[in-house]
Amino acid sequence: MSFLTKKLRFTKFCTTITISTFLSVTLFFSSTLGVNATDFQAEADARKELPVESNEIENWPNGPLIGADAAILIEASTGTILYAKNITKKEYPASITKLLTSLIAIEHSNLDDDISFSHDAVFSVPSDASGMGMDVGEQITMEQALYGVLVGSANEAANAIGEYISGTLSDFSILMNEKAKQLGCLNSHFSNANGLFDDNHYTTAYDMSLIAKEFFSNELLCKMSNTQIYNIPISDTQPDDIWIASHHKLLKGKQYEYEYIIGGKTGYTDKARQTLVSCAEKDGMRLICIILKEESPDQFTDTLDLFNYGFSNFKMLNIAENETQFNIQHSDFFESNTDVFGNSDPLLSLNKDSFIVLPISAVFGDASSSLSYDTISDSSLAEITYTYQGVCVGTVTINLEKSSSDDIVFDGVLDNPKTALDDPILSAEANDKVIFINVKNIIFGILLIAFIVIILFIIRAIIRNYHFSRRRHLRLRRKKRRRHKSKYDGYDF
Numbered sequence: 003m004s005f006l007t008k009k010l011r012f013t014k015f016c017t018t019i020t021i022s023t024f025l026s027v028t029l030f031f032s033s034t035l036g037v038n039a040t041d042f043q044a045e046a047d048a049r050k051e052l053p054v055e056s057n058e059i060e061n062w063p064n065g066p067l068i069g070a071d072a073a074i075l076i077e078a079s080t081g082t083i084l085y086a087k088n089i090t091k092k093e094y095p096a097s098i099t100k101l102l103t104s105l106i107a108i109e110h111s112n113l114d115d116d117i118s119f120s121h122d123a124v125f126s127v128p129s130d131a132s133g134m135g136m137d138v139g140e141q142i143t144m145e146q147a148l149y150g151v152l153v154g155s156a157n158e159a160a161n162a163i164g165e166y167i168s169g170t171l172s173d174f175s176i177l178m179n180e181k182a183k184q185l186g187c188l189n190s191h192f193s194n195a196n197g198l199f200d201d202n203h204y205t206t207a208y209d210m211s212l213i214a215k216e217f218f219s220n221e222l223l224c225k226m227s228n229t230q231i232y233n234i235p236i237s238d239t240q241p242d243d244i245w246i247a248s249h250h251k252l253l254k255g256k257q258y259e260y261e262y263i264i265g266g267k268t269g270y271t272d273k274a275r276q277t278l279v280s281c282a283e284k285d286g287m288r289l290i291c292i293i294l295k296e297e298s299p300d301q302f303t304d305t306l307d308l309f310n311y312g313f314s315n316f317k318m319l320n321i322a323e324n325e326t327q328f329n330i331q332h333s334d335f336f337e338s339n340t341d342v343f344g345n346s347d348p349l350l351s352l353n354k355d356s357f358i359v360l361p362i363s364a365v366f367g368d369a370s371s372s373l374s375y376d377t378i379s380d381s382s383l384a385e386i387t388y389t390y391q392g393v394c395v396g397t398v399t400i401n402l403e404k405s406s407s408d409d410i411v412f413d414g415v416l417d418n419p420k421t422a423l424d425d426p427i428l429s430a431e432a433n434d435k436v437i438f439i440n441v442k443n444i445i446f447g448i449l450l451i452a453f454i455v456i457i458l459f460i461i462r463a464i465i466r467n468y469h470f471s472r473r474r475h476l477r478l479r480r481k482k483r484r485r486h487k488s489k490y491d492g493y494d495f
Contacts (some may be wrong), residue, residue, distance in 0.1 A: 003179070003408075008177065010311060010438055011021070012067045013177045014163050016377065019224075029170050032327050033146060035129060038402040042275070042297050044297060046069035046070075046088075046297040046300060048070060049068075049069050049070065049071050049295075050067045050069050052066060052071075052087065052367065053068070053087075054067065054085070054086070054087045054356055055086040055087065055088075055211055055391045056083065056084065056086040056087075057090070058083050059391050059392070059393060060391050061315070061361065061363075061364070061391055062361060062391060063178070063311070063315035063348055063362075065085040065087075065311050066086075066304075066307040066308065066311055067307070068087070068196040068293075068296075068300070068304040068308070069297065069300050069304065070087065070293045070294060070295060070296040070300075070301070070304050071088060071091070071294060071295035071296070071402045072087060072088035072089060072091050072093055072206065072207040072291045072292075072294040072295060073085065073086075073087045073088075073092065073207055073288060073292060073304065073308065074086055074207040074208055074211050074290075074291070074292070075210050075212075075290070075291050075308045075309075075311070075312050075410060076104065076215065076287060076289070076290050076310070077287060077288065077316070077318070078215055078218060078219070078281070078288040078289065078290050079288060079357060080357060080358065080359050080395065080397070081215065081316075081395040082358075082359040082393070082394065082395050082396060083208075083211075083354070083393065084289070084311075084312050084315075084316055084359070085308055085311065085312070086207075087207075088207065088210040089206060089207040089211075090189060090206050090207075090208055091185075091206060091207070092205070092206055092275050093191055093204060093205065093206065093207070093274065093277075093294040094199060094203065094204055094205045094274035094275060094277075094295075094296050095156075095197055095199040095203070095204070095210065095269060095277055095294070096199075096209065096269030096270050096274035096277045097132070097155045097196065097267065097269035097270065097277070098197065098268070098269040098277050098278070098279045098292075098446060099192060099194070099196060099197030099205075099269060100151045100152065100155065100160055100195075100196060100267060101210075101214060101217045101227075101267050101279060101487070102178055102181065102182065102192065102196060102211055102213050102217075103151065103163060103164065103178070103195045103196070104148055104152055104158050104163075104226075105181070105213065105220070105223065106167065106177060106178065106181055107144065107147075107148060107163045107175075108148070108166060108222065108223060108396070111144050111166065112144065113143065113145040113167070114143055114144070114145065114165070115143065115144040116141045116142075116143060116144075116239070117141060117143065117144055117146075117159075117162045117163060117420060118139070118140070118141050118162065118166070118212070119136045119137065119138055119139065119140050119146045119162045120161075120162070120165055121138050122161070122165070122171065123137075123158050123161035123162045123165055124136060124137065124138050124158045124161075126161060126171075127157040127158050127161065127196070127253075129200060131157050132154065132155045132156060132157060132158050133154075133157055133158050133159075134150045134154050134156035134158070134234075134244055134246055135242060136158050136159065136240070137240075138157075138239040139234070140239060140241075140337055141238070141239035141240060141493070142237075142240055143161075143165070144232060146234045147159045147162060147163050148163070148223075148248070149226055149232040149246065150165065150227065150232075150234070150236075150246060151230045151243075152223070152226045152227045152228075152229070152233075152267060153226065153229050153230075153248045154232070154246035154247065155214065155245070155267075155268065155269075156246070157196040157198060157449065159198035160195040160197075161194075161195055161196060163195060164195035171194060173196060174195055175192055175193050175194060178192040179191060179192055179197070181207075182209065182213065185212045185213055185216055186209075187205070187206075187209035187212055187213065188209065188332070189204075189205070189206045189208075189209055190204065190205040190209040190210075190465050191203065192203075192205075192417070193203055193314050196272075197269055197271070199272070199273050199274065200468070201408075205255045205335075206294075207292045207294055210279065210292045210293060210294070211290055211292050213275055214279050214281065214290045214292065215290060218264070218265060218281045218288070218290060223265075223287065224264055224265040224281065225265070226265075227250075227265035227267055227281075228253060228263065228264055228265040228266075228401075229248065229264055230247065230248050230253050230254060230256070231245065231246065231247050231248070232245075232246045233242065233245050233246075234246070236332050237298060248268075249268045250266050250267070250268050250278075250280070251265075251299065251302050252280055252302055252305060252306070256300070257299075257302075258302040258306060258307060258308065260282060262282040262283055262284045262309070262313075263280060263281070263282050264281050264282060264283050265280070265281045265289075266278065266279050266280035266281060267279045268301075269404055271300075274294075274295065274297045275293050275296060275297060275300050276293070276296045276297060276300070276301040277292040277293060277296070277301070278291075278292075278296070278301040278304075279291070279292055280300070280305050280309075282308065282309050282313075284312075284313050286318060287312075287316070287317075287318050287342065287359075289308075289309060289312045289313070289314075291305045291308045293307060295306055297334055309492050312326070314362075315361060315362055316359050316360065316361060316362065317360060317361075317362055318357045318358070318359055318361060319357060319358055319359075319366050320354070320356070320357055320468070321352055321353075321356045321357060321358060321386075321388070321396065322351075322352040322353065322356070323372075324366040325366075326366075326367065327397075328409045337369045337471045343488060348448045350383065350400050350401065350402060350403065351400070351401055351403055352398050352400060352401075353398050353399045353400075353401055354397075356396065356397065356398035356399070357387045357396055358390075358395045358396030359395050360395060361390075364390060365466075368390060369388040369395060369396075370388065370389050370390070371386050371387065371388050371389075372386070372387050372389075373385075373386055373465055374386075374387065374455070377399065381401050381402055382401050382402075382460045383398050383399070383400050383401070383402055384399070384400040385397055385400065386398050386399075386400065449457055
């Protein structure tokens with residue numbers, strides 16, 4: 003390798019390492035010189051007056067007024083929306099796009115796969131955009147590329163991942179949109195793997211929360227996004243000792259360090275402004291916060307305000323431990339709080355790992371529930387959905403007990419499991435299980451059988467009557483012949 007080539011590599015590496023500082027200094031001087039920064043901040047201040055939809059819900063804790071144009075706070079396990087501001091408004095996501103890119107990558111590759119950097123992957127990225135200093139033809143592993151994407155927001159690494167998985171970046175964007183649709187995103191469209199500005203590259207706070215929910219359910223990706231510094235050593239396929247630092251200032255050791263943070267991703271373009279996705283966990287409650295179109299450093303302070311709001315004003319309640327009454331308003335259900343077999347084990351149970359999320363001031367009984375048989379699992383016979391003030395706060399499946407799979411199963415509701423807990427029939431081990439009896443189905447079955455039996459009797463009677471009538475008619479004819487014959491027995495013709 004020539005001295006000039008080494009010098010160029012070193013220069014590119016140094017430029018990559020200092021890009022974050024350069025952007026910060028640029029923003030500082032822009033603010034000092036009054037170039038655009040003042041206008042942007044004024045717009046952010048004005049956005050604090052925008053309505054917060056969740057604050058309009060009766061008996062719902064009031065959330066903070068923030069400068070983000072759109073924001074959402076959800077509880078991860080239930081998907082409950084705790085805070086909502088313009089959550090369906092289309093916004094530019096910038097580099098938080100890379101959450102979806104990484105999610106697809108982890109599903110379609112192995113961590114030790116070798117990722118090569120093409121000319122398009124490297125040179126389609128603007129020189130002032132974030133990267134990790136890779137050159138055409140160099141190779142790193144998929145694991146290293148994912149760290150580059152999630153820690154350093156490396157745009158060329160995101161491109162290389164997309165090309166590796168789909169062959170071309172355009173084909174990868176098709177896969178991105180398919181995955182987004184699968185996750186339930188209805189108002190998003192992704193045109194590239196890295197989030198660089200494109201008019202046709204947009205999402206919403208709600209759609210992004212669905213992607214983030216799936217992302218943070220993967221513990222490896224979660225760990226990667228919570229990494230402050232990552233090193234890629236020199237290898238046979240790339241000649242540089244690369245150090246990557248996270249821009250997420252809520253991580254440990256950063257300016258706005260938050261003790262409950264477990265991962266996240268930053269984003270920025272001139273059009274998108276500051277975007278941020280963060281996940282935090284405290285006392286078993288995992289919250290995900292999405293901030294779209296905010297000014298630095300308020301994307302971090304907004305997130306802190308929303309996390310504090312969520313953890314301070316809401317609680318999680320285990321459904322199986324708290325359920326005392328199913329509010330099923332259907333006349334075809336009869337209520338029972340004892341096992342109809344007298345001493346058999348319960349056939350059905352509530353999923354013990356399901357929760358609802360309620361305001362601190364509310365109790366479990368304040369939530370309304372509805373029962374649905376539209377289940378998608380072979381082991382689940384029904385699902386109960388809970389709402390509070392019209393907000394969906396959690397669901398639980400009613401599962402068929404494996405140990406009772408050969409027994410008869412009934413459908414229906416248990417009115418008062420609380421009294422059933424005192425029933426010696428239901429042991430302490432099974433105190434969260436309930437028996438459902440759908441009398442409508444039973445009565446319908448009995449009536450159907452009775453109807454069939456009656457029809458059979460009618461048919462039998464008709465057949466018997468037909469044969470009896472025919473035999474009687476024949477007997478009368480024979481009797482008449484005998485009488486006619488006996489009348490003329492004494493005459494000789």
